[in-house]
Amino acid sequence: MASKQAVDRRDEDEVCPVCKSSRYLNPNMRFLINPECYHKMCESCVDRIFSSGPSNCPVAGCRKTLRKNRFRAQTFEDIGVEREVDIRRRVMHILNRREEEFDTKRNYDDFLEQREEMIANLVSRIDVAKTEAQLKQYALENEQSIRANQALEEQEATSFQARMTLEQEEAQRRRQIARQEYENERRELQAGREDFLTRLAAGTSADAGTIAREGSKVHLKKSSARRSEEERIRQKQAALRGSETKRGGASTPAAAGPADSGLIKGLRKIKTPEPEKPYDPFMGFVPEKRDYFTLQESYPSSFLERQRQNQMASAGGYDLREYYSRTLLEAFAGLGVFVGDEVSKRDAEKVSPPAATEGAAMVAGNEK
Structure with missing residues (x-):
């Protein structure tokens, strides 16, 4: 009870440093502070000094510029x-x-x-x-x-x-x-x-x-x-x-930044996640792409040119590009085959028969 009376007495003794008004004479006086300098003054002085715009703090020795919208009631x-x-x-x-x-x-x-x-x-x-x-x-x-x-x-x-x-x-x-x-x-x-x-x-x-x-x-x-x-x-x-x-305990991804x-x-x-690649329905497979050649629209040939201009040849839906593709595929089909290596491997197999053949020959000799 005594502490409460002391607090009330201290509130009554509060005096505005600008107009020198006291809460004892004006119980409804409300004091405000500004976070720039934390000097306390009554609300009427704030309205009178800072309503027209920013101004310096009226407390002696403080030269900080204050604005009315920053004033607020004291919490503590x-x-x-x-x-x-x-x-x-x-x-x-x-x-x-x-x-x-x-x-x-x-x-x-x-x-x-x-x-x-x-x-x-x-x-x-x-x-x-x-x-x-x-x-x-x-x-x-x-x-x-x-x-x-x-x-x-x-x-x-x-x-x-x-x-x-x-x-x-x-x-x-x-x-x-x-x-x-x-x-x-x-x-x-x-x-x-x-x-x-x-x-x-x-x-x-x-x-x-x-x-x-x-x-x-x-x-x-x-x-x-x-x-x-x-x-x-x-x-x-x-x-x-x-x-x-x-x-709630699931880890939250870190915010983007340095x-x-x-x-x-x-x-x-x-x-940084890699950008998503465009959708590829063939999974990288290109139908017209070959390892050793690139199929073109046409090739210079007097015989094929006559077939191209012949409407009866293309009446059933036949495309001359199919002929080009098949011919070139047959022409380049042997580029990945090394005949010398295959022949030497075949000759080596003829010189050294398999182990199963040698075993069978030994068994036949013993029976004789």
Whole structure:
């Protein structure tokens, strides 16, 4: 309670550095900050100074140019924390490499350490110009990969939100089912007791044991069926969670971009896929292509020229190119055959008979 009163008293003591108005005199005063310099001023001063366009910060000693659209309400009580959160968000928005883009886990850890070091430099105002230049150069060289990773992050956030909503709906549905089952069980138990008492009142003392045993059997059967149904639902939910985990854990292909940049080391090399070749229904086979000759449309020959002009020769659909193709194929058919090698091989086979023939001759000589 005392801490709350201290916070409220500090809020009342807040004074605008421009117009010197205090929250104590104006409880509805709203203070705004600008990420350029993080100087706090009231909303009325922001409207009065920056409505006509960009202007310098009115706080003494600050010469940064501010714009009205950059002013926003303060989220954290400490301005230092507010500034660090903004810097961290901006740097991680640019250096948004994912673990699957690196060759090893060590390279990814080095990248995280490098990113934290740059954030610390900006927060502590150490080598600010150099760090800002590195971030700007990296953003220009890796614009495509940055956008691809941002799209993946948005997709993951949307999927996570949808999964959380689905889990909440499932939990609410399970609670309703459990409540309904409890009501049904209570009604069945009450009806069973009434039936038990009715049968006891209508029967004799000898039937009391039999009626009690029947009632316990019915109760055990219902309990066993309920436990079996609960176990079946639990197994089904576990299987669904396992399938969702496998889909979510599938490796995401690395975004397109340079394999290695000047700022980040250890990135996995990206293999550019080969362009898909046009579809070939003959699988590389060309009907008119030959190894030793190329078929032409016509060849100079007085006899063939007369046949070409003869309409009776082509009336049945005969094409003179078939004659050209067959003749040239027969002419070049022996180019791949080496007769000398075949003759020497044949003579060698005649000089040295096969082993089976020699064995048969030896057997015949022994029999004689």
